[in-house]
Amino acid sequence: MNSEQKLNLDQLQRADAKHHLHPFTDTKEINEQGTRVIVKADGVYIWDAEGNKLLDGMAGLWCVNVGYGRKELAEAAYQQMLKLPYYNSFFQCTTPPAIELAEVLADLAPRHINRVFFTSSGSESNDTVVRMVRRYWDLLGEPQKTVIISRKNAYHGSTIAAASLGGMKFMHEQGGLSLPDIVHIDQPYWYAEGGDIEPSDFGLKVAQQLEEKIIELGPDRVAAFIGEPIQGAGGVIIPPETYWPEVQRICDKYEILLVADEVICGFGRTGKWFGSDYFGIHPDFMSIAKGLSSGYLPIGGVMVSDKVSQVLIDRCGEFAHGYTYSGHPAAASVALANLRILREEKIVETVDNETGPYLQNRWAELAEHPLVGEARGVGFLGALELVKDKTKREFYPKIGKVGGLCRSICIENGLVMRAVGDTMIISPPLVASKANIDELIQKARQCLNITLERISTLNFDD
Ligand code: PXG
Numbered sequence: 001m002n003s004e005q006k007l008n009l010d011q012l013q014r015a016d017a018k019h020h021l022h023p024f025t026d027t028k029e030i031n032e033q034g035t036r037v038i039v040k041a042d043g044v045y046i047w048d049a050e051g052n053k054l055l056d057g058m059a060g061l062w063c064v065n066v067g068y069g070r071k072e073l074a075e076a077a078y079q080q081m082l083k084l085p086y087y088n089s090f091f092q093c094t095t096p097p098a099i100e101l102a103e104v105l106a107d108l109a110p111r112h113i114n115r116v117f118f119t120s121s122g123s124e125s126n127d128t129v130v131r132m133v134r135r136y137w138d139l140l141g142e143p144q145k146t147v148i149i150s151r152k153n154a155y156h157g158s159t160i161a162a163a164s165l166g167g168m169k170f171m172h173e174q175g176g177l178s179l180p181d182i183v184h185i186d187q188p189y190w191y192a193e194g195g196d197i198e199p200s201d202f203g204l205k206v207a208q209q210l211e212e213k214i215i216e217l218g219p220d221r222v223a224a225f226i227g228e229p230i231q232g233a234g235g236v237i238i239p240p241e242t243y244w245p246e247v248q249r250i251c252d253k254y255e256i257l258l259v260a261d262e263v264i265c266g267f268g269r270t271g272k273w274f275g276s277d278y279f280g281i282h283p284d285f286m287s288i289a290k291g292l293s294s295g296y297l298p299i300g301g302v303m304v305s306d307k308v309s310q311v312l313i314d315r316c317g318e319f320a321h322g323y324t325y326s327g328h329p330a331a332a333s334v335a336l337a338n339l340r341i342l343r344e345e346k347i348v349e350t351v352d353n354e355t356g357p358y359l360q361n362r363w364a365e366l367a368e369h370p371l372v373g374e375a376r377g378v379g380f381l382g383a384l385e386l387v388k389d390k391t392k393r394e395f396y397p398k399i400g401k402v403g404g405l406c407r408s409i410c411i412e413n414g415l416v417m418r419a420v421g422d423t424m425i426i427s428p429p430l431v432a433s434k435a436n437i438d439e440l441i442q443k444a445r446q447c448l449n450i451t452l453e454r455i456s457t458l459n460f461d462d
Contacts, residue, residue, distance in 0.1 A: 001050045009049040012037050023158070036411075041068035044429045044436050046416070057410075057417045057426040057440055062232055062264045063295035066341050067431040073296045076337035080330045089118065089327040098327030101336050105288075105303060108273050108339070112282060115309045118327040119300040122263035122289035123157025126226075128302045129259055129285050130161045130179075131321050133224045136257070136308055139315040145223040149213055149256075151187045155233035156226065156261055156287075165226055168234075183217070185209040187231060188239035191374045191385050191393065203240030211250045224257035224284075225250075229275025232264035232427070235420040236383035238376055244279040257284040257308070263300070264381075267291030268342060268430050271352030271379035278378070284308050294338045299331035347430050351379050358434050362441045363426075369448045371402075371455075380432070384424040384444075386451070388460070395422055396460050405458075406451040413450070415443040 001009070017031040037049040044067055046056050059065060066073070080097060087095050098118065106114040117132070119125045130148065137145035150156070152167035163171050164178030167187070172178050186193065186206045194202040214222050225247065231237040251258040260283035265275025267290075272278040274286060284307060289300030304312070312319060325331070342348055356379045363382045367375035373387035386403060388396045396402050403419030410417040418425050428440065
């Protein structure tokens with residue numbers, strides 16, 4: 001970094017500390033350390049203001065599916081902004097990109113899902129789900145069906161309804177959450193919570209908590225169940241294969257609506273277009289965002305099954321819900337260009353058949369590392385459980401300490417790998433080549449080695 005760059009970075013960091021409140025951040029702490037300013041990106045790499053190049057193992061925040069630097073996406077936004085930068089979808093209006101995107105999404109989604117309500121984020125999508133679910137039952141003459149069942153440690157967003165649906169206790173403790181009539185059952189997290197039970201039995205057992213909860217509350221009170229096909233922010237928690245079929249069976253038996261939060265799993269992350277396709281479930285709603293536009297512009301939506309949309313259309317009259325930016329034409333144009341790239345370059349198929357299996361084979365090699373209790377993954381998602389004693393599945397006493405250390409070491413060594421507690425996670429751009437994957441594995445292994453070395457020099461016992 002030359003002195004001019006250094007001055008520029010110092011200025012940026014000072015202004016950031018003075019004026020910017022960051023999301024999910026201890027502002028006092030980062031203001032003391034100085035923020036990392038990311039200035040450019042290309043393919044699977046990002047660069048910070050000091051000139052460090054990092055392999056982005058997280059695709060931004062689980063979203064840059066087609067990788068950075070795709071000119072087609074910039075061009076789509078530019079052309080649409082020149083022609084029509086904004087118009088809304090209220091008052092009998094809409095725009096060509098919003099229409100075309102709805103049509104393409106209906107084509108990609110499972111056959112029984114043919115309509116979309118547009119939003120600008122995953123959180124807005126899940127807020128929309130809450131309103132639609134309750135409206136649906138109200139229209140069917142069952143207004144008492146208001147309870148939505150979710151899971152502990154789920155992440156569904158940060159608006160009040162989405163954070164209430166989420167099962168993150170530390171979020172509920174801030175701001176008086178959750179909203180009434182949202183309840184949480186256990187998550188299918190076998191490694192940390194399965195004890196001596198076989199994964200397949202554990203999957204059934206936690207799924208059956210849904211049935212127990214429905215019976216406890218009364219089936220006439222329960223409106224829906226919501227889950228991420230694979231929990232992302234909770235730590236890439238992949239349910240045992242028995243889990244989703246049992247959840248589907250229970251939802252069908254009690255006529256409970258099933259909501260799949262596809263904000264992370266959607267658009268190829270599992271090697272299928274949607275996590276619901278991967279697990280063979282038939283949701284009534286799918287929340288989408290992130291990979292829909294590869295994060296180039298904010299756009300999300302709720303995909304609605306024919307069963308539900310028909311009731312809303314036939315009986316609702318005006319559905320009193322919507323956002324200024326629902327179906328934003330520039331964001332919709334970018335999403336269309338993004339979906340075109342995913343389709344034309346067969347990126348989802350490549351993850352499914354080629355690069356996904358390659359990543360998973362190489363990722364599994366890391367299970368041999370003394371610090372790693374489990375290496376798991378699906379498609380382009382992966383997690384490593386960092387443990388004190390792998391034979392006993394024993395974590396370090398202070399959860400988050402080893403994970404935080406490993407994360408910092410990764411950054412120092414040119415790799416963005418996130419820590420959720422002591423679980424290291426990856427979600428790389430779907431365009432990562434085998435060479436990129438080799439680099440990711442080599443860097444991850446090197447960072448695990450450094451972490452293990454550091455552990456021996458520091459106190460990790462309390
Ligand atoms: N659902 C899921 C499954 C998500 O992962 C949201 C909804 C909310 O989307 P918006 O666009 O409103 O952010 C998300 C978002 C993390 C992290 O720490 C994950 C997300 C957001 C912020 C941080 O991994 N996912």
